[in-house]
Structures are given as C-alpha cells and as structure tokens.
Amino acid sequence: MKTIKVNVVTPDGPVYESDVEMVSTKAQSGELGILPGHIPLVAPLAIGVVRLKKEGKTELVAVSGGFLEVRPDQVTILAQTAEKASDIDVERAIRAKERAEQRMHDQHAEHIDFRRAELALQRAINRLAVSEGKK
Incomplete structure (x- = not known):
C-alpha cells in the first residue's frame, strides 16, 4: 500500500x-x-x-x-x-481540566479570561480523550 x-x-x-x-x-x-x-x-x-x-x-x-x-x-x-x-501525562491533564473548569465556574470574577479558560479546557479534554484512545 x-x-x-x-x-x-x-x-x-x-x-x-x-x-x-x-x-x-x-x-x-x-x-x-x-x-x-x-x-x-x-x-x-x-x-x-x-x-x-x-x-x-x-x-x-x-x-x-x-x-x-x-x-x-x-x-x-x-x-x-x-x-x-503514549506520552500524555494523564494526571496533569486531569488537573488542567479541573483548573479550567474552576476558572470558567468563577467567571464572575473580573480577572478571569473566559475564552482562555475555555481553550485550556478544550486542550485538556482533547489530551484525555487521546490518552484513552478515543476520538
């Protein structure tokens, strides 16, 4: 092939x-x-x-x-x-996902950049899915 x-x-x-x-x-x-x-x-x-x-x-x-x-x-x-x-640190990705979710939850605080938190969450979810062989 x-x-x-x-x-x-x-x-x-x-x-x-x-x-x-x-x-x-x-x-x-x-x-x-x-x-x-x-x-x-x-x-x-x-x-x-x-x-x-x-x-x-x-x-x-x-x-x-x-x-x-x-x-x-x-x-x-x-x-x-x-x-x-095989190179993804799953624990680190989970912590990043949790941090991003917390920042999005606390969006009422003025210093939170919602779009930045949303992108961080997307990256963490993507890494977790790939590490599990999904997508």
Whole structure:
C-alpha cells in the first residue's frame, strides 16, 4: 500500500515522524482526510486529534492548533503543542481540566479570561480523550 511521510513538529522539536497510509485531522474549516498523492494544501488546525493510519492500526497525536501543510509525498504539521497518546501525562491533564473548569465556574470574577479558560479546557479534554484512545 502507498504511504505518505508525516512529520509533526512543535517549537520544542519533532514529536512524530513516520510513513503512514492515511492522515485525518480537524482543520478550522472541518475534517480532512489525506492520502498519498493529495493535492497541495495549507490549513490552520483546530484543537483536536491527528489520526495516523499505519499498517492497519491507528496512532493518535493530540494537537492544540497550528498549521497543516500537505504536499503529494509529505504532510507536515506545525503545532503549538503536540503529544503522542503514549506520552500524555494523564494526571496533569486531569488537573488542567479541573483548573479550567474552576476558572470558567468563577467567571464572575473580573480577572478571569473566559475564552482562555475555555481553550485550556478544550486542550485538556482533547489530551484525555487521546490518552484513552478515543476520538
């Protein structure tokens, strides 16, 4: 089966590099499925999961935004943060989720940035879902 090279990179360095059969992820405009030979494309990513189909199995990477660049033979994901499912610290993600929920609950306090708390909650929920193999 044909494959496409995938690189997931963050400011801290590479997170994932492999040849895969299919990439699917969520851009800000909607879901994308990428196969070898896909037309060139650049798209901003939403907070979500990158699903990488390889040898009949699906590997998951949690990303918190960034950009996707597709070329016929390569996909590059430049993410603000990215973690493979096996690298996610579940306890830390749970604490982040609880903090974000508390900040949103306390939104009546003037110093709370509701949108920032909402994004933190989305990132924590995404990381937890990926760590559990969901999404």
